[in-house]
Amino acid sequence: MGKIVILTGAGISAESGLGTFRAEDGLWAQHRVEDVATPEGFARDPKLVVDFYNARRAQSAAAEPNAGHEALARLETYHPDEVIVVTQNVDDLHERAGTRNLIHMHGALSGALCHACDHRWPAPMVMAPGDPCPSCRRGTARPDIVWFGEMPYQMDEIFDHLASCEIFASVGTSGNVYPAAGFVAEARRMGARTIEFNLERSLVGDLFEDVRLGPATGTLPAWVDEVLSRTA
Structure with a gap:
């Protein structure tokens, strides 16, 4: 049946209680994106940014994977060919559901990054401005999150997967954040x-051959059942 590449966005985690950018309540509604999700915002007020991601880390830790996450992990386990999940989310719900072939293109709350020497290490549950880097010892730690204006991680690897997949699926994404919004066009161009x-x-829904509307906790398990039934 061939490789399957799945892009996941905020919608799948929203069903576990984690807020999206556009939610009217929750963490994102309390701050401007420019203040908490840009390098410039971090330079202006590192405490605000670090505290914001500490709150998101705590919220993520309290959430549980849902049936959508679990369905994708089941697909990876039982599908005879490669299954790759590329997520725009920074929580760890995919990992906790059992997904192993996972690319965090926007980084992860579980990571810390030195913006002086690029060293990475596991983030503590609560970070503080000026935390020292374990490698260079400078107080230049930041959350290992890809902010607006920065290049997402592992883009070459992602495009290699898009070029070689038989099926490209997108779950819970808005279609207005690039480069992820361009993945469907690239996958179609390569024949997926x-x-x-x-x-x-x-916003890019017209580029998809098939659209399944409804909560991912219902539509994804049903689709995975369909896919696996064809490989039995």
């Missing part, structure tokens, strides 16, 4: 079949 799972069509 495309399917979108969302509460409503994304």
